[in-house]
Amino acid sequence: MKDKNSSIVPELREILATGDSKPLRDFCESRHPAVIAEFISALSSQEAWTVLRHVNTPFRSEILGYLDEDLQVEIVESLSREEIVLLLADMSSDDRAHLFKQLPKKLRESVLPALARAEREDVRCLSAYREGTAGAVMTSDYATLSPQLTVYQAIEHLREAAPDKETIYYAYVVDEGRKLLGFVSLKDLIVARRDTRVGDIMNPKVIFARVEDDQEDVARKMQKYDLIALPVLNGGEVIVGIVTFDDIQDVMVDEATEDFHGMGAISNKAHPGLANIDMRDAGILLLVQNRLPWLLLLVFMNVFSGAAIAHFEDMIQAAVALVFFLPLLVDSGGNAGSQAATLMVRALATGRAKLSDWFLLLGKEVLVAGLLGLSMGAAVSLVGVFRAGPEIALVVSITMVCTVLFGSLVGMSLPFLLSKLRMDPATASAPLITSVADIGGILIYFSIATYALGDMIRAAGAP
């Protein structure tokens, strides 16, 4: 999230132009790294690096962690191997692994051997986890304690470890093999008597995740239990990392953005990073690539709508008045369907509905859509009578009830079906539902019309 309208950017450029280190350092060190990152995003990668070079290395690495991934990579690519190694050494373990994964293969291979052994292992290990899993968002900078320590010793230990840890507010109690035994918060330690053993005050029932768990599930779990951090275990019950609340907030926002885009029929296959990009920076071609696939697919679905209309060509020519009601009927089905799909996609994403609830919710949707259809049928019957007489009004009202029911049931069921097929429920986009409801609506409308008005049309339509 950037603020490009800031008036501080010109000020920063002026300081840069003087070439003086002192004012530049003062400028940066009096500000939050997230703020510096914002300013830097408005500069060229060359200028950005000039600014970063003037702050001390831990602060520099911290600022880097707040930058967009693309800019991070751009800056790092312009540096020498030695500069990159220094920079990576000071980054937090999760930010470092993220950045490393984004670098071109050649650069990765040249940088990796130059890292210190512990960092090398850490990078190698963390960057091996699949994107979207707990393993890929966790950090290995967490605090552990041995159960034999006294509370006094534990606090001393955390004090010493603090500079290198992502958080010391939660500490994990482990045995010699780093198997997770329990959990203590710094609050527990502060409140406890100094000579108590950590093992006696720890909570042995720790809420944890597995490395391969979906990051969305991790986010939901942390939100449910209001956790600042959550330990991540491997198959052997050994702690291998923690996920912190700030990273999980970013995950929540990005996952919601992906769902939004899905519901708007924007693919995130062509360029998976779209959820992460500032709209002002998103490239034209990238947007076209992410938007065109669904648009084309939907065009070809709409060919069926066209074919359905063409099938009833004779009837349309005989009773053109029917066409007046076509958009209104067909769109209502699509609209009710979009509503139902939206409710279900979001409920599935937030855990307010589950796959197994489909049947229960289907029953409810039949009632809701029935009431909606009847209300709307009553409303359009007025338009119908006024515009085209009682027969057509009746056809239009009955069709309205049917299309709203059809659209709603398709809309509410599709997210469940997609989810069942292990696809993203948010693929059930409003445009997709609209197209399906269009085809259904046209067939329903003209079938009812044929049945009800057959004689009338035959009489009128005879050449």
Add this chain to the structure above:
Amino acid sequence: MKDKNSSIVPELREILATGDSKPLRDFCESRHPAVIAEFISALSSQEAWTVLRHVNTPFRSEILGYLDEDLQVEIVESLSREEIVLLLADMSSDDRAHLFKQLPKKLRESVLPALARAEREDVRCLSAYREGTAGAVMTSDYATLSPQLTVYQAIEHLREAAPDKETIYYAYVVDEGRKLLGFVSLKDLIVARRDTRVGDIMNPKVIFARVEDDQEDVARKMQKYDLIALPVLNGGEVIVGIVTFDDIQDVMVDEATEDFHGMGAISNKAHPGLANIDMRDAGILLLVQNRLPWLLLLVFMNVFSGAAIAHFEDMIQAAVALVFFLPLLVDSGGNAGSQAATLMVRALATGRAKLSDWFLLLGKEVLVAGLLGLSMGAAVSLVGVFRAGPEIALVVSITMVCTVLFGSLVGMSLPFLLSKLRMDPATASAPLITSVADIGGILIYFSIATYALGDMIRAAGAP
């Protein structure tokens, strides 16, 4: 977020049936309050209270805070005034104010005088803030320190205050009038020398919010700076509360849900709580009330589409082949528009675009939509030639470019316009954009057709 399929609910019911306190207490106290809340949600309010009565009061109040608002109110309404007062006394300040606001006026008036003075003032004060503001999500259980304290004294102070505070990881340094002077984290205190003064190690540049700030802005600020808590100041620079990360995560999820619903043309005016309700519990009438307004409005918008078609009735009768392409052309405009609206609504909500970026982004959208329109125009020209000959194919392709451009520009601009008018940008729902694009698309299509095929149609259409 509940899990109603849990097999533990029957177990809980069995324990309830025995009427024994001991196993019930053991059952509850070995579990996280969020988990007990989940189980309790599956019980009747009568049973729920029986469970709650058997755990100690602070734990009971904590569990209550995890329950859905509706259930909280239901339980509280079934209690005596004395029981309510005991329960409220132990709740966290923000949960208490929330619950209090939901109670019927009569109950509020009978309970308020029975609360202890400090609690009464706190409830009165917190519940006065408008929903959706920082004031309404903050808690008054925060830790403050005086700058004269030594680090040792400060830690001692936090140790004593811990049980009553939402967090002791962040402490706010204030003067005698509670004006905010600075901020220290417990980590800062732990790391610092024991005899240092708090005033010397505090960070005087505190990131804060104002009571009347929008909760979404507070959420974005906390996410940007990775904060566990954020102090909230009144006009006199006096700290009146803090917002904690867990409450802000709930805000983020609820705001995203509201935007989702908005984009799906689901109103949240009729019942503002829809974003908060479990789909399995949502009432039929509540759903109808929230869905019907937009559906009806859109029906009447679609009357214009019908009227537009009716206006070209003669042409349709003369060249029915045109109708085949109508859904495909008109929907493509709506689909491209929905995509553009979705991208903008989400970018505006996450700060990845701002009101002032409209013109820049409009220029970009012209290019993107132009490219999309040309690609789709090329695709449908094939269908056109095959189906209806080169003249109609040309009309269809040109119309495609125009409708996609029209839909996209309307779709991308509407969220900005709504935002400018201080309305929710998410009101620019896919169904609304679709209806606007329908009307525009029909007019564009038949105008181009009239212009291009006029002679042909006049020749064919002559009776």
